Amino acid sequence: MPARRTSMRKIKEVLRLRYELDLDQRQIARSCSISVSTVHEYLKRAETAGVSWPIPTEWNDTQLQAALFPATATPIRPCKDTLDFEEIQRQLRSNRHVTLQLLWEEYRAANPNGYRYSRYCELFQRWRKTQSVVMRQQHTPGEKAFIDWAGATIPIHDRHSGAVRQASLFVAVLGASSYTYAEVTRDQQMESWIRAHEHAFAFWGGVPSLTVPDNTKTGVSKACRYDPDINPTYQNFAVHYGFGVVPARPYRPRDKAKVESGVQIAQRWIVAVLRHRRFYSEAEANEAVGELLARINERPFRKRDGSRASRFAELDKPALKPLPGEPFDLSDWAQARVNIDYHIAFDG
Structure with missing residues (x-):
């Protein structure tokens, strides 16, 4: 059964992330939840067809598909030669500039009918998991912000009825600082x-x-380890602000260890500290949260020099991109079914 082709919307996102944000192929693959080899193929097809970004406004999805996929390529049956995983690992460790893609290209030069890049990586990663190795994440300044909702809530009281509702706590943490x-x-x-x-x-x-982001419905429409779909409104917001979205894999807390730690700190040093105070609006609660947030960011680290605030001023702040000049126009997306009378219903 032939593999299902990626939607034109996702292919457009690949082109945007490459030519507008200048992301590398691995980052694009993570953001769009496709393999690096697929990203490479789409970029190669776009280069061959002379397609860049932005796509001409007069083009529709059919024209773009015809330009990128003029003919169906004949699949090449890979050979089943055994790979030397220990040698691959040794080569990767011998020089920090050696990449898995470079080793694969050398392998394909010697074995033209060998494994495709995605299968090559899959086999190597499967072998590496048996080695029980955990890698410490290194964060580039200004590159990533980890986003999540805290599990704990803050009660908001109604002045007149005395009713209590639980307000959510949004937490965002920059990777480097x-x-x-x-x-x-x-x-x-x-x-x-x-x-x-x-x-x-x-x-x-x-x-x-x-x-x-975590796989919350507001960020990810369909949570999946291999093919999550970004919420359309959130994707439009990302395009407006000029950033990419790389959802954390389901059930992989190490992917977002920064925000998991940030959520824990927020629950201990914000929610717990405010447990005896009574708030009557979110604005009143946020005023108190802002005071505690300053204390959290100014608190010195225990095992290294500086604080979150000093590391932010030194690392992340100079590397962040400027804010857009215009505010984002929030829109809602929904699927509507056409009724028997050729009409659809929507909330105006």
Whole structure:
């Protein structure tokens, strides 16, 4: 059965991330949840067809597909030669500039009918998992912001009825400095999600290259390890602010260890500290959160010099991209079914 081709929307996102944000192929593969070899193939097809970014406005998806896929390529049956995984590992460790893609290209030069890049990587990663090795993540300044909702909530009281509702806590952490932003929101719906991002970017004074959200419905429409779909509104927001989205893999907390730690700190030093205080609005709660947030970011590290604030000023702040000149126009996306009378219903 032939593999299902990636949608034109995702292919357009590959082109945008490459030519507008200048991301490398591995980052694009993570953001779009496709293999590096697929990213390489689409970029190669775009180069051959003379397609760049932005795509001509008069082009529709059919024209783009015809330009990128003029004919069906004949699949090449790979040979089943045994790979020397220990030698591959040794080569990777021998020089920090040696990459798995370079080793694969050398392998294919010697074995023209050998494994494709995705299968080559899959076999090597499967072997490496048996070695029980855990790699420490290195974060480039200004590259990633890790986003999540805290599990704990803050009660908001009604002055007149005395009713209590639970407000959510949005947490965002920059990768290089661990500089943290937190905000109390009314709920976890799309508008609160987008506005909290806007406030976080304004708090930092710039925009990171990538965000790594958890698989919440406001960020990811379809949570999947291999093919998650970014919520259309969130994707439009990312295009407006000029960043890419790389969702964390389901059930892989190490992918977002920064924000997991940030959420834990926020729950201990914000939610727990405010447990005896009574708030009557989110604005009142956020005023108190802002005071505690400053203390968290100014608190010295225990095992290294400086604080989150000093590391932010030194590392992340100079590397962040500028904020856009115009605010984002929030829109809602929904699927509608055409009724028998050729009409559709929507909320106006």
